[in-house]
Amino acid sequence: MKRVAWRGRKAVALMAIVMGMLFSGGSPAVAQQGEQGGGLTLEQVLGMALGRNRDLHVARLDLESAEGRVKEAWGNVFPTLDLTANYTRNLSVPANFLPRVIFDPDANPDELIAVKFGADNAWNFQLRAEQPLFEASAFVGVGAAGRYESLQTEVVRGRTIDVVTRVKLAYYEALLAQEAVRLSENTVARVRKTLGETRKMFEAGLSSSYDVLRLEVELANLEPQLRRSQNAALAARRQLGVELNIEQLDSVRVAGSLFDLDLQANGEVDGATARLVRDGEVSRVDAEQAVTVALERRSDLRQLELTEQLRQTELRVEQSEYLPKVSLFGTYSIAAQENGSLNFFGATGAERSYGRQVGIQVSVPLFSGFQRPARTAQIRATISSVQTQYALARDQAEAEVKSLLEQTDEARDRSAAQRLALRQAERGYEIARAQYREGIGSQLEITDAEVALRQSEFNYVEAVYDYLVSQARLDQAMGMVPELQGNGNLAAAEARRP
Secondary structure (H helix, E strand, C coil): CCCCCCCHHHHHHHHHHHHHHHHHHCCHHHHHHHHHCCCECHHHHHHHHHHHCHHHHHHHHHHHHHHHHHHHHHCCCCCEEEEEEEEEECCCCCEEEEEHHHCCCCCCCCCEEEEECCCCEEEEEEEEEEEEEECHHHHHHHHHHHHHHHHHHHHHHHHHHHHHHHHHHHHHHHHHHHHHHHHHHHHHHHHHHHHHHHHHHHHCCCCCHHHHHHHHHHHHHHHHHHHHHHHHHHHHHHHHHHHHCCCCHHHCCECCCCCCCCCCCHHHCCHHHHCCCHHHCCCCCCHHHHHHHHHHHCHHHHHHHHHHHHHHHHHHHHHHCCCCEEEEEEEEEEEEEECCCCCCCCCCCCCEEEEEEEEEEEECCCCCCCHHHHHHHHHHHHHHHHHHHHHHHHHHHHHHHHHHHHHHHHHHHHHHHHHHHHHHHHHHHHHHHHHHHHCCCCHHHHHHHHHHHHHHHHHHHHHHHHHHHHHHHHHHHCCCCHHHHCCCCCHHHCCCCC
């Protein structure tokens, strides 16, 4: 598997700075500003998501925990200094029994005598310093902690891409629902206008009551559909509010229009809508180039690479447990005892003793009940599993990128065809209305023309929506978020390769 050198600590520092900037930019004031300007733009929505999304907040907390593990691992190679002090008050001084002949040579050898050891008051103080000289597991453990931090840094990057994609899809869904409401309102307005004209023609004897009844039935069927479209739009905006962590979900509004977006000449539309298409112009992407970029930048592949490196480091940690451990130590101790009144560490110092020691300690592991070989075998199996997952993920990434490229191209071509069909349907509807007003056309013709126009409008909006969704998923599959990289927001947060 290809190895990657990661700029761990530098990427973490840059990410902390960038995320802080994004957090400050994702305040409720931004939402209020967007609403005052007619709704939130895609750029504002993405900025708020990066600063307020709760999934990202959890990922950043995990990264902070990983940073703490690195500091903890370094603590194993630094010297340690321990201080111990205690005081004991002997309510009754303990005694041991010794042979009396120790004190009286003429005594019976089997006779014992009680001898008290200690005094009423006892103090002990010890200061111990220890410095590891050779402990392979500690030094390798520092590398393992660094690998884990790099993995968590990549997790944050991957979570950022996932959240951005999810928010973009929710934003497009809200735009589509918004267009559905607008198209339904336009349809209802056209039918009402036609109904009004038909009633006047009926009163003038130029139309039948059946024509009026038919339009009234059509209008009665359309009005509930308009209500359903309005409810769907509200639900889509609420879901976007959940992603943005906004308390008042019903207050979310989105800017832009899918209907006004021409994928072949989007420079003519307003700014909010033009930003829906990245870089201001749609360009076709070479499949092989896209797959190459995906294999280099996809976060799931990077995470699997880092996971394998972490497991390899853990294997070395386990293997290092077979090596001896050497450390240098030194102690300084004070002990004091005194009978009678309580004087801290003895009043005169005659009852006090001092101790100073230095030395080298060597510990050699000999046998641990076959635990280390078992753990080593477990880690090797885990490494093989990660390698298999990586191979599978590469194949899935290639298939996903190629499929999304095909879907994106199909949606773009479909939008061009549907835009042409929409123009024809608009012209057909105007012709049908003009003929109907002149009395040379039937109400059925104008109804058919209105249905064709309604379907053409929705088909075009749906084609634009499908393109934007496919493009967003393609960017995610390639491990990129062009909307933010253009502003430099996400670029600094990425753990880039040198």
